[in-house]
Amino acid sequence: MEGLESDPRFRPMVWELLAILFSVSAGFWLKRIVEGAAGWYLYSSHRNAGLIWGPYSVVEHATDEFSYQVKINNLGFRDRDFAPGKSGAKRILVIGDSFAYGWGVAAESSWPKVMEKELRRGGLDIEVANLGSPGAGPAEYAALAARAIPVLQPDLVVVAMLQADDLYQAADTPGERPAPGGERVLRAVRAYYPNMMQVLSPADVKQIHVSKKELREIWKKQVADFERQMTATERLRFEGLPTVIRAAYQGGGLNPGLLFMAIRHREFLVETCDLAGKGRRGIDATARELAKIRQYSEGARADLLVVSVPYRAYVSARDQADMTREGFDIDEAMTSWTTPDDAIQEASRGAQVTFASVTADFRERARANELYFAMDGHFNEAGHAAFGELAGRVVRTKIGER
Numbered sequence: 282m283e284g285l286e287s288d289p290r291f292r293p294m295v296w297e298l299l300a301i302l303f304s305v306s307a308g309f310w311l312k313r314i315v316e317g318a319a320g321w322y323l324y325s326s327h328r329n330a331g332l333i334w335g336p337y338s339v340v341e342h343a344t345d346e347f348s349y350q351v352k353i354n355n356l357g358f359r360d361r362d363f364a365p366g367k368s369g370a371k372r373i374l375v376i377g378d379s380f381a382y383g384w385g386v387a388a389e390s391s392w393p394k395v396m397e398k399e400l401r402r403g404g405l406d407i408e409v410a411n412l413g414s415p416g417a418g419p420a421e422y423a424a425l426a427a428r429a430i431p432v433l434q435p436d437l438v439v440v441a442m443l444q445a446d447d448l449y450q451a452a453d454t455p456g457e458r459p460a461p462g463g464e465r466v467l468r469a470v471r472a473y474y475p476n477m478m479q480v481l482s483p484a485d486v487k488q489i490h491v492s493k494k495e496l497r498e499i500w501k502k503q504v505a506d507f508e509r510q511m512t513a514t515e516r517l518r519f520e521g522l523p524t525v526i527r528a529a530y531q532g533g534g535l536n537p538g539l540l541f542m543a544i545r546h547r548e549f550l551v552e553t554c555d556l557a558g559k560g561r562r563g564i565d566a567t568a569r570e571l572a573k574i575r576q577y578s579e580g581a582r583a584d585l586l587v588v589s590v591p592y593r594a595y596v597s598a599r600d601q602a603d604m605t606r607e608g609f610d611i612d613e614a615m616t617s618w619t620t621p622d623d624a625i626q627e628a629s630r631g632a633q634v635t636f637a638s639v640t641a642d643f644r645e646r647a648r649a650n651e652l653y654f655a656m657d658g659h660f661n662e663a664g665h666a667a668f669g670e671l672a673g674r675v676v677r678t679k680i681g682e683r
Contacts, residue, residue: 331357332429333414335488343493344534346654347385347661356432359388360411367434370406371680373397374433374583375413376422376574377441380590382413384659392660395669400677407680410435416538418450419570426574430581437584437679439672440574444592444621444640445553448563448628449546451570452553497533504530504537507544515544522608526656535656543608550594551610554620556627564624568631575634586679587629587636588672589622593658595640597647603655616644635679639671 331338331353338353355362359382375381375393383391388411397409410433412425422440430438442448491499511519519527519540529535542549552559571587578585593600594615601611622638629636646652652664660668 332412332425332432333358338489340489340491340496341493342385342496344385344657345529346657348493349385349387352388358410358412358414358429359383359391360394363408363410363433365432365434368408370408371437372433372435373407373409373437373439373676374429374435375409375411375439375441376425376429377413377590378417378443378447379413379415380443380660381411381441382415383411383665384415385654385657386660386662386665390662390665392665392669392672395666396673396676399670399673400680403673403677405677405680413441418447418454419567420451420454423570423573423577426577430577430583434581435578435583437586437676438574438578439676440571440585440587440634441590441672442567442587442625442628443590444595444625445550446592448560448567448624449549449553450563451566452559452563454566499533500535500537501531501533504533504540507537507541511544518544518547518608523606526607529656539607539658547608548610550592550604550615551612553624554618556620556624560620560624564628564631567625567628571628571632571634575632584679585634586676587625587634588675589625589636589638589640590668591640591643592621593653595621596644596652599651600647600653603653604658607656607658637675637679639668639675642671643667 334353334357336353336355336357338351340351342349342351351359354360356365373396375396381391381393383394388394391411391413393409393411393413397407400407400409410429412429414421414425417425419442426438508516508519522543526535530537530540553563554560556564575585594604594609594611595618597616598613601613601615605611622640626636626638643652646667650663650667652660652667654661
């Protein structure tokens with residue numbers, strides 16, 4: 282029987298196929314070259330709108346528990362200045378929320394920078410870019426990865442997922458409504474050529490400077506606005522809080538977001554661990570966002586690792602008592618639950634991403650030390666130090682595998 286090669290139509294078919302493959306490949310590399318050049322221009326000339334905030338913004342923040350200043354770098358995130366493009370050292374990009382950002386502590390005390398010091402101390406030529414963003418969740422992590430990975434060209438991306446909170450946000454994130462045809466095309470072009478679109482129509486660089494006093498006034502107003510919107514049941518919950526906590530909120534000294542969750546979603550720490558209910562919606566939504574980050578990472582030939590960040594309700598009885606005072610529903614058995622990590626691990630598995638947990642070791646350290654701010658609930662300096670060291674061990678193993 283004669284082979285396909287003897288068919289006179291075979292050779293033209295092969296050439297057509299090769300032509301198509303060449304066109305696709307050329308288009309892919311042209312896109313990377315054009316986008317890379319546009320990004321280099323934007324971030325080298327400081328014409329960029331910032332990956333998270335306007336470059337060189339400054340925010341001062343003071344409460345009864347801490348006082349610190351935030352300085353935003355040349356690329357628009359809280360860290361030292363970074364050069365765009367590939368680095369001579371191994372570059373790790375940390376994406377997360379306020380826990381990664383270093384809420385309440387100096388930038389160098391945040392756990393990503395602690396991890397950087399630990400890895401360097403072990404002899405590795407490492408630099409860590411801290412892209413923590415307060416209030417962010419899985420959808421924001423994916424959107425940030427799309428912007429940041431092409432600019433920073435990391436060797437490893439670490440996504441820090443806060444137990445319960447991130448999956449709760451993902452479950453509550455509404456699906457995107459279909460846009461009109463013209464708008465869909467524009468979105469597609471912006472998504473495919475984000476740097477080039479910014480060069481053609483420069484975005485407004487929203488550099489901000491906020492003082493301690495200004496931020497306190499903003500928080501006071503947000504709490505006052507929320508109080509006016511409370512239902513009768515919510516009002517009773519608020520009035521049932523200890524006087525010192527109510528006063529802290531009303532004086533602008535405690536995060537209004539914490540109050541909103543305690544009054545309106547006090548049960549979220551339990552609900553998110555129901556892996557068949559709201560927890561399931563959070564898992565599925567998070568898996569979709571992590572899959573996007575995996576694609577962005579693969580495009581830059583970077584490894585990807587998801588690490589769970591322990592929420593204090595699942596860590597120690599001391600922290601549970603603090604959260605109970607603030608109005609949250611707490612189950613004493615939470616300090617031994619594995620479901621907060623199980624949910625994140627399942628989302629990671631669904632996205633085909635490596636997952637790691639340091640919760641057990643972190644709980645052990647919390648027995649002897651206070652690792653969270655008692656009222657605010659974020660890692661204190663000791664908490665950042667502990668988590669940074671433990672996360673560094675996991676990352677060292679990941680780098681060794683590579």
